[in-house]
Amino acid sequence: MIIYGASGHAKVIVDIIKSMDSYSVDFVLDDDPEVKELVGFEVKHQLTDEMKDQKLVLAIGNNQTRYKLASKLQQSYCSALIHKSAVISEDIDIREGSVVMANAVINSSTVIGKHCIINSGAIVEHDVKLEDFVHISPNATVTGNVVIGEGSQIGAGATVIPGVQIGKWVTVGAGAIVIEDIPDFAVVVGNPAKIIKFNRIENE
Structure with missing residues (x-):
């Protein structure tokens, strides 16, 4: 799974995923090129065609930003x-x-x-x-x-x-x-x- 966002909110979502059996974290995606790592996971900065089939969760606490990203991204989102x-x-x-x-x-x-x-x-x-x-x-x-x-x-x-x-x-x-x-x-x-x-x- 891809986690989109490398903030404190994303750290909590990592903890949720670790508590589950059905998903694991592949990497974290963030728009800030200065961010390289989040709680041990690599941070990438661009969605590629190879990533289109991977499930994604928006780890963005701000409701407006989450709304805009969900409207823009052509991605398959994870179940709850x-x-x-x-x-x-x-x-x-x-x-x-x-x-x-x-x-x-x-x-x-x-x-x-x-x-x-x-x-x-x-x-x-x-x-x-x-x-x-x-x-x-x-x-x-x-x-x-x-x-x-x-x-x-x-x-x-x-x-x-x-x-x-x-x-x-x-x-x-x-x-x-x-x-x-x-x-x-x-x-x-x-x-x-x-x-x-x-x-x-x-x-x-």
Whole structure:
């Protein structure tokens, strides 16, 4: 497998892959020519025709950057990568390119879109729908029957109460408590979470 990205986030994805039996790391790919190695793996700087048949995972924490790369690259993406310590219901749908980190929990009847990140210790409860490119940060809790739109990020330690709908490309600040629906592109912080501004998203 190819890991695209040589950041700290990529190091965590290496750990996920090492915990699994189904994949191994072939090498890491990064756009920065100064980066030569990541936790013992060679870093290359260009996708070649010979690499087209290899599975790839986008080890990019920034949702917009991950979105742009996935739109641009003509590559076959891996099925979801799930750390062996994560607790995952058998009754979920988790799609290609998504990663589930150590000690995360995903409960029944949940749908996880493409290229999502369920970070360390995050909890995603039953009947949740996460659209593509969503990031649930460490120790965040998304309770039951929540819908989160494309590209949104739930900050570290934040909580989303049951039944809330969060729009696309929303940022929920660390530790926020979301008790009502949030419109597209909003940035919310606090307890209860309040809109402080709107994101300017450039995904064209």
